Amino acid sequence: MLRVENLIYDYPGHRALDDVSFEVEAGSITALVGPNGAGKSTLMRVCAALERPFAGRVLLAGANVHDNPRAAHRRMGFLPDFYGLYDELTVAQCLDYRAAAQGIARTERAAIVAMAAARLEIADRIDQRAGTLSRGLRQRLAIAQAILHDPAFLMLDEPASGLDPAARIGLSAVLRQLAGEGMTILVSSHILAELQDYSTHILMLKAGRVVEHASLERIAAEGGASRDIRLGFAANIPDLRRRLSAITELEVITCGSDEALVRLTDDPAIRAAILARLAAEGLGLTCFAPERRSLQDIYLERMRDRPPARPGLLTGPENGEAGT
Numbered sequence: 330m331l332r333v334e335n336l337i338y339d340y341p342g343h344r345a346l347d348d349v350s351f352e353v354e355a356g357s358i359t360a361l362v363g364p365n366g367a368g369k370s371t372l373m374r375v376c377a378a379l380e381r382p383f384a385g386r387v388l389l390a391g392a393n394v395h396d397n398p399r400a401a402h403r404r405m406g407f408l409p410d411f412y413g414l415y416d417e418l419t420v421a422q423c424l425d426y427r428a429a430a431q432g433i434a435r436t437e438r439a440a441i442v443a444m445a446a447a448r449l450e451i452a453d454r455i456d457q458r459a460g461t462l463s464r465g466l467r468q469r470l471a472i473a474q475a476i477l478h479d480p481a482f483l484m485l486d487e488p489a490s491g492l493d494p495a496a497r498i499g500l501s502a503v504l505r506q507l508a509g510e511g512m513t514i515l516v517s518s519h520i521l522a523e524l525q526d527y528s529t530h531i532l533m534l535k536a537g538r539v540v541e542h543a544s545l546e547r548i549a550a551e552g553g554a555s556r557d558i559r560l561g562f563a564a565n566i567p568d569l570r571r572r573l574s575a576i577t578e579l580e581v582i583t584c585g586s587d588e589a590l591v592r593l594t595d596d597p598a599i600r601a602a603i604l605a606r607l608a609a610e611g612l613g614l615t616c617f618a619p620e621r622r623s624l625q626d627i628y629l630e631r632m633r634d635r636p637p638a639r640p641g642l643l644t645g646p647e648n649g650e651a652g653t
Protein backbone atom coordinates (compact mmCIF):
# COMPACT_ATOMS: atom_id res chain seq x y z
CA MET A 330 0.00 0.00 0.00
CA LEU A 331 2.61 2.57 1.11
CA ARG A 332 6.22 1.99 0.20
CA VAL A 333 8.86 4.35 1.56
CA GLU A 334 12.32 4.10 0.05
CA ASN A 335 15.51 5.59 1.49
CA LEU A 336 14.01 8.88 2.64
CA ILE A 337 16.33 11.66 3.69
CA TYR A 338 14.96 14.89 5.07
CA ASP A 339 17.00 17.71 6.59
CA TYR A 340 16.06 20.79 8.55
CA PRO A 341 18.79 23.44 8.62
CA GLY A 342 21.69 21.80 10.43
CA HIS A 343 19.67 18.73 11.42
CA ARG A 344 18.91 15.44 9.65
CA ALA A 345 15.35 14.51 10.68
CA LEU A 346 14.96 11.43 8.44
CA ASP A 347 18.06 9.40 7.81
CA ASP A 348 17.58 6.76 5.12
CA VAL A 349 14.13 5.63 6.20
CA SER A 350 12.66 2.66 4.32
CA PHE A 351 9.62 0.53 5.13
CA GLU A 352 6.47 -0.82 3.59
CA VAL A 353 2.96 -0.64 5.07
CA GLU A 354 0.82 -3.67 4.30
CA ALA A 355 -2.66 -3.12 2.92
CA GLY A 356 -5.31 -3.56 5.61
CA SER A 357 -2.89 -3.07 8.52
CA ILE A 358 -2.95 -0.55 11.34
CA THR A 359 0.66 0.45 11.88
CA ALA A 360 1.64 2.23 15.08
CA LEU A 361 4.39 4.79 14.46
CA VAL A 362 6.29 5.26 17.73
CA GLY A 363 9.51 6.84 18.91
CA PRO A 364 10.82 9.40 21.38
CA ASN A 365 10.14 13.12 21.02
CA GLY A 366 12.05 14.42 18.03
CA ALA A 367 12.49 10.96 16.43
CA GLY A 368 11.04 12.25 13.15
CA LYS A 369 7.47 10.85 13.23
CA SER A 370 5.69 14.06 12.23
CA THR A 371 8.29 14.82 9.60
CA LEU A 372 7.87 11.33 8.16
CA MET A 373 4.10 11.72 7.98
CA ARG A 374 4.36 15.14 6.34
CA VAL A 375 6.75 13.77 3.74
CA CYS A 376 4.46 10.77 3.12
CA ALA A 377 1.53 13.19 2.77
CA ALA A 378 3.53 15.06 0.11
CA LEU A 379 3.50 18.22 2.24
CA GLU A 380 7.30 18.19 2.32
CA ARG A 381 9.60 17.07 -0.46
CA PRO A 382 12.40 14.71 0.65
CA PHE A 383 16.01 15.50 -0.14
CA ALA A 384 16.40 11.92 -1.36
CA GLY A 385 14.28 8.80 -1.60
CA ARG A 386 10.65 8.40 -2.59
CA VAL A 387 7.20 7.54 -1.28
CA LEU A 388 4.97 5.29 -3.36
CA LEU A 389 1.25 5.05 -2.60
CA ALA A 390 -0.26 2.10 -4.44
CA GLY A 391 2.73 2.29 -6.79
CA ALA A 392 2.50 6.03 -7.58
CA ASN A 393 5.14 8.50 -6.37
CA VAL A 394 3.22 10.93 -4.13
CA HIS A 395 5.58 13.81 -4.95
CA ASP A 396 5.04 13.47 -8.71
CA ASN A 397 1.37 14.30 -8.32
CA PRO A 398 0.49 15.40 -4.78
CA ARG A 399 -3.12 16.25 -5.65
CA ALA A 400 -3.72 12.75 -7.00
CA ALA A 401 -2.08 11.34 -3.85
CA HIS A 402 -4.34 13.48 -1.63
CA ARG A 403 -7.39 11.96 -3.27
CA ARG A 404 -6.17 8.50 -2.23
CA MET A 405 -5.05 9.34 1.30
CA GLY A 406 -6.38 11.07 4.38
CA PHE A 407 -4.11 12.93 6.78
CA LEU A 408 -4.79 14.34 10.23
CA PRO A 409 -1.74 16.38 11.31
CA ASP A 410 -0.78 16.76 14.98
CA PHE A 411 -1.93 20.39 14.95
CA TYR A 412 -4.94 21.12 12.85
CA GLY A 413 -7.47 23.90 12.63
CA LEU A 414 -11.23 23.74 12.27
CA TYR A 415 -13.42 26.58 11.06
CA ASP A 416 -15.01 27.28 14.45
CA GLU A 417 -17.81 29.44 13.04
CA LEU A 418 -18.97 26.71 10.62
CA THR A 419 -21.30 23.91 11.62
CA VAL A 420 -20.19 20.28 11.45
CA ALA A 421 -22.14 19.91 8.18
CA GLN A 422 -20.53 23.04 6.71
CA CYS A 423 -17.03 21.92 7.71
CA LEU A 424 -17.56 18.55 6.05
CA ASP A 425 -19.18 20.09 2.98
CA TYR A 426 -16.28 22.54 2.60
CA ARG A 427 -13.75 19.70 2.80
CA ALA A 428 -15.76 17.66 0.29
CA ALA A 429 -15.72 20.62 -2.10
CA ALA A 430 -11.96 21.00 -1.58
CA GLN A 431 -11.59 17.33 -2.52
CA GLY A 432 -13.36 18.12 -5.81
CA ILE A 433 -16.48 16.12 -4.98
CA ALA A 434 -19.42 17.23 -7.14
CA ARG A 435 -22.05 19.43 -5.46
CA THR A 436 -24.79 16.86 -6.19
CA GLU A 437 -22.92 14.12 -4.29
CA ARG A 438 -21.79 16.19 -1.34
CA ALA A 439 -24.84 15.93 0.94
CA ALA A 440 -24.74 12.13 0.88
CA ILE A 441 -20.98 12.06 1.47
CA VAL A 442 -21.24 14.53 4.38
CA ALA A 443 -23.99 12.42 5.96
CA MET A 444 -21.96 9.24 5.54
CA ALA A 445 -18.79 10.73 7.06
CA ALA A 446 -20.77 12.12 10.01
CA ALA A 447 -22.41 8.72 10.54
CA ARG A 448 -19.07 6.88 10.36
CA LEU A 449 -17.62 9.07 13.11
CA GLU A 450 -20.89 9.12 15.07
CA ILE A 451 -21.32 12.89 14.99
CA ALA A 452 -24.53 12.91 12.93
CA ASP A 453 -26.45 14.19 15.95
CA ARG A 454 -24.13 17.24 16.03
CA ILE A 455 -24.44 18.05 12.36
CA ASP A 456 -25.84 21.57 12.94
CA GLN A 457 -23.58 22.41 15.88
CA ARG A 458 -20.76 24.93 15.35
CA ALA A 459 -17.30 23.35 15.39
CA GLY A 460 -16.13 25.93 17.95
CA THR A 461 -18.64 24.61 20.50
CA LEU A 462 -17.67 20.92 20.25
CA SER A 463 -15.78 19.13 23.02
CA ARG A 464 -12.20 18.10 22.31
CA GLY A 465 -13.18 14.48 21.57
CA LEU A 466 -15.92 15.58 19.18
CA ARG A 467 -13.55 18.04 17.45
CA GLN A 468 -11.21 15.12 16.93
CA ARG A 469 -14.01 13.08 15.43
CA LEU A 470 -14.92 15.94 13.11
CA ALA A 471 -11.28 16.31 12.05
CA ILE A 472 -11.08 12.57 11.32
CA ALA A 473 -14.41 12.72 9.46
CA GLN A 474 -12.92 15.51 7.30
CA ALA A 475 -9.86 13.36 6.65
CA ILE A 476 -11.84 10.29 5.55
CA LEU A 477 -14.89 11.68 3.78
CA HIS A 478 -13.43 10.98 0.33
CA ASP A 479 -13.02 7.35 1.42
CA PRO A 480 -9.22 7.16 1.13
CA ALA A 481 -7.53 3.78 0.93
CA PHE A 482 -4.79 5.04 3.26
CA LEU A 483 -5.15 7.19 6.39
CA MET A 484 -2.42 8.84 8.46
CA LEU A 485 -3.13 10.24 11.91
CA ASP A 486 -0.47 12.14 13.84
CA GLU A 487 -1.05 11.76 17.60
CA PRO A 488 -4.84 11.71 17.34
CA ALA A 489 -5.26 10.69 21.00
CA SER A 490 -3.31 13.57 22.50
CA GLY A 491 -5.40 15.61 24.90
CA LEU A 492 -8.36 13.23 24.82
CA ASP A 493 -9.89 11.93 28.04
CA PRO A 494 -9.97 8.15 28.62
CA ALA A 495 -13.51 7.73 27.29
CA ALA A 496 -12.72 9.71 24.14
CA ARG A 497 -9.54 7.67 23.63
CA ILE A 498 -11.47 4.42 23.90
CA GLY A 499 -13.92 5.89 21.36
CA LEU A 500 -11.02 6.77 19.06
CA SER A 501 -9.63 3.21 19.26
CA ALA A 502 -13.05 1.88 18.28
CA VAL A 503 -13.21 4.29 15.33
CA LEU A 504 -9.79 3.19 14.07
CA ARG A 505 -10.69 -0.48 14.39
CA GLN A 506 -13.93 0.16 12.53
CA LEU A 507 -12.18 2.04 9.69
CA ALA A 508 -9.61 -0.75 9.39
CA GLY A 509 -12.46 -3.28 9.38
CA GLU A 510 -13.94 -1.40 6.44
CA GLY A 511 -10.67 -1.88 4.54
CA MET A 512 -8.72 1.30 5.28
CA THR A 513 -4.97 1.02 5.81
CA ILE A 514 -3.89 3.19 8.73
CA LEU A 515 -0.61 4.68 9.99
CA VAL A 516 -1.05 6.26 13.41
CA SER A 517 1.50 7.89 15.68
CA SER A 518 1.08 8.01 19.42
CA HIS A 519 2.98 7.96 22.68
CA ILE A 520 0.24 5.94 24.41
CA LEU A 521 1.62 2.47 23.88
CA ALA A 522 -1.00 0.55 25.84
CA GLU A 523 -3.70 1.83 23.52
CA LEU A 524 -1.71 1.21 20.37
CA GLN A 525 -1.37 -2.37 21.53
CA ASP A 526 -5.16 -2.66 21.58
CA TYR A 527 -5.74 -1.86 17.95
CA SER A 528 -2.48 -1.98 15.98
CA THR A 529 -1.40 -4.92 13.84
CA HIS A 530 2.13 -3.63 13.19
CA ILE A 531 4.66 -1.37 14.82
CA LEU A 532 7.18 0.96 13.23
CA MET A 533 9.73 2.40 15.66
CA LEU A 534 11.81 5.44 14.81
CA LYS A 535 14.80 6.69 16.73
CA ALA A 536 16.86 9.73 15.69
CA GLY A 537 15.39 9.66 12.21
CA ARG A 538 16.04 5.96 11.60
CA VAL A 539 13.91 2.83 11.66
CA VAL A 540 14.85 0.61 14.60
CA GLU A 541 11.99 -1.87 14.28
CA HIS A 542 9.20 -2.70 11.88
CA ALA A 543 7.26 -5.87 12.47
CA SER A 544 3.84 -7.29 13.16
CA LEU A 545 2.86 -7.24 16.83
CA GLU A 546 2.31 -10.96 16.55
CA ARG A 547 5.89 -11.55 15.48
CA ILE A 548 7.28 -9.29 18.17
CA ALA A 549 5.20 -10.97 20.86
CA ALA A 550 6.36 -14.41 19.73
CA GLU A 551 10.01 -13.33 19.56
CA GLY A 552 12.19 -14.74 22.27
CA GLY A 553 10.01 -17.80 22.86
CA ALA A 554 8.01 -18.34 26.01
CA SER A 555 8.13 -15.56 28.56
CA ARG A 556 10.41 -16.26 31.48
CA ASP A 557 8.19 -14.24 33.80
CA ILE A 558 5.36 -16.29 35.28
CA ARG A 559 2.37 -15.02 37.23
CA LEU A 560 1.46 -17.39 40.09
CA GLY A 561 -1.88 -17.33 41.90
CA PHE A 562 -2.89 -19.19 45.07
CA ALA A 563 -6.28 -20.22 46.45
CA ALA A 564 -5.75 -18.62 49.87
CA ASN A 565 -3.40 -16.19 51.65
CA ILE A 566 -0.03 -17.71 52.53
CA PRO A 567 1.74 -15.44 55.07
CA ASP A 568 5.22 -16.84 54.37
CA LEU A 569 4.75 -17.14 50.60
CA ARG A 570 7.94 -15.24 49.68
CA ARG A 571 10.05 -17.43 51.94
CA ARG A 572 8.52 -20.62 50.57
CA LEU A 573 8.96 -19.56 46.96
CA SER A 574 12.52 -18.34 47.59
CA ALA A 575 13.36 -21.81 48.87
CA ILE A 576 13.03 -23.06 45.28
CA THR A 577 16.50 -22.24 44.00
CA GLU A 578 15.82 -22.28 40.24
CA LEU A 579 13.15 -19.64 40.68
CA GLU A 580 13.67 -15.89 41.17
CA VAL A 581 10.93 -14.00 43.01
CA ILE A 582 10.28 -10.62 41.35
CA THR A 583 7.23 -9.48 43.31
CA CYS A 584 5.28 -11.30 45.96
CA GLY A 585 2.01 -10.75 47.82
CA SER A 586 0.26 -13.25 50.07
CA ASP A 587 -1.84 -14.95 47.38
CA GLU A 588 0.01 -14.06 44.16
CA ALA A 589 3.55 -13.62 42.92
CA LEU A 590 5.56 -12.83 39.82
CA VAL A 591 8.55 -15.09 39.38
CA ARG A 592 11.24 -15.57 36.74
CA LEU A 593 12.15 -19.04 35.52
CA THR A 594 14.75 -20.42 33.20
CA ASP A 595 13.93 -21.09 29.51
CA ASP A 596 14.70 -24.81 29.96
CA PRO A 597 11.39 -26.72 29.60
CA ALA A 598 12.56 -29.62 31.81
CA ILE A 599 13.46 -27.29 34.68
CA ARG A 600 10.21 -25.34 34.21
CA ALA A 601 8.25 -28.61 34.41
CA ALA A 602 10.15 -29.62 37.57
CA ILE A 603 9.41 -26.26 39.21
CA LEU A 604 5.71 -26.54 38.36
CA ALA A 605 5.63 -30.06 39.83
CA ARG A 606 7.39 -28.82 42.99
CA LEU A 607 4.93 -25.92 43.38
CA ALA A 608 2.03 -28.35 43.08
CA ALA A 609 3.64 -30.79 45.54
CA GLU A 610 4.24 -28.01 48.13
CA GLY A 611 0.50 -27.96 48.81
CA LEU A 612 0.29 -24.18 48.28
CA GLY A 613 -3.08 -24.34 46.51
CA LEU A 614 -1.69 -23.13 43.17
CA THR A 615 -4.53 -21.79 40.97
CA CYS A 616 -2.60 -19.93 38.28
CA PHE A 617 0.71 -20.47 36.43
CA ALA A 618 0.59 -18.01 33.53
CA PRO A 619 3.42 -16.59 31.40
CA GLU A 620 3.31 -12.78 31.50
CA ARG A 621 2.55 -11.22 28.13
CA ARG A 622 5.30 -8.82 27.10
CA SER A 623 3.75 -5.42 26.75
CA LEU A 624 4.40 -3.11 23.85
CA GLN A 625 5.97 -0.77 26.38
CA ASP A 626 8.52 -3.43 27.42
CA ILE A 627 9.36 -4.11 23.79
CA TYR A 628 9.60 -0.40 23.01
CA LEU A 629 11.95 0.30 25.91
CA GLU A 630 14.07 -2.70 25.00
CA ARG A 631 14.38 -1.65 21.35
CA MET A 632 15.10 1.96 22.16
CA ARG A 633 17.88 0.84 24.45
CA ASP A 634 19.44 -1.99 22.47
CA ARG A 635 18.92 -1.79 18.78
CA PRO A 636 21.34 -0.12 16.43
CA PRO A 637 19.54 1.79 13.69
CA ALA A 638 18.71 -0.04 10.45
CA ARG A 639 21.56 -0.38 7.98
CA PRO A 640 21.29 2.15 5.18
CA GLY A 641 19.67 0.83 2.02
CA LEU A 642 17.61 -1.95 3.56
CA LEU A 643 13.90 -1.94 2.94
CA THR A 644 12.40 -2.91 6.27
CA GLY A 645 9.10 -4.66 6.27
CA PRO A 646 7.26 -7.37 8.14
CA GLU A 647 7.08 -9.52 5.06
CA ASN A 648 10.83 -9.64 4.39
CA GLY A 649 11.83 -10.04 8.02
CA GLU A 650 14.68 -7.55 7.73
CA ALA A 651 13.29 -5.03 10.17
CA GLY A 652 15.94 -3.16 12.07
CA THR A 653 18.77 -5.52 11.22
Ligand SMILES: Nc1ncnc2c1ncn2[C@@H]1O[C@H](COP(=O)(O)OP(=O)(O)OP(=O)(O)O)[C@@H](O)[C@H]1O
Pocket residue numbers: 340341343345363364365366367368369370371372
Ligand atom coordinates in the same frame (compact mmCIF):
# COMPACT_ATOMS: atom_id res chain seq x y z
N1 LIG B 1 10.63 23.30 11.27
C1 LIG B 1 11.68 22.74 11.83
N2 LIG B 1 12.89 23.34 11.78
C2 LIG B 1 13.98 22.76 12.33
N3 LIG B 1 13.97 21.57 12.95
C3 LIG B 1 12.81 20.94 13.03
C4 LIG B 1 11.59 21.48 12.48
N4 LIG B 1 10.59 20.60 12.72
C5 LIG B 1 11.14 19.57 13.38
N5 LIG B 1 12.45 19.77 13.56
C6 LIG B 1 13.39 18.84 14.25
O1 LIG B 1 13.37 17.62 13.53
C7 LIG B 1 13.39 16.51 14.43
C8 LIG B 1 12.17 15.63 14.16
O2 LIG B 1 11.00 16.35 14.54
P1 LIG B 1 9.56 15.69 14.45
O3 LIG B 1 8.58 16.76 14.85
O4 LIG B 1 9.40 15.07 13.13
O5 LIG B 1 9.66 14.57 15.58
P2 LIG B 1 8.51 13.73 16.28
O6 LIG B 1 9.02 12.33 16.36
O7 LIG B 1 7.22 13.95 15.60
O8 LIG B 1 8.47 14.36 17.73
P3 LIG B 1 7.26 14.48 18.80
O9 LIG B 1 7.04 13.10 19.36
O10 LIG B 1 7.84 15.41 19.83
O11 LIG B 1 6.07 15.05 18.10
C9 LIG B 1 13.43 17.11 15.83
O12 LIG B 1 14.77 17.13 16.25
C10 LIG B 1 12.91 18.52 15.64
O13 LIG B 1 13.47 19.40 16.60
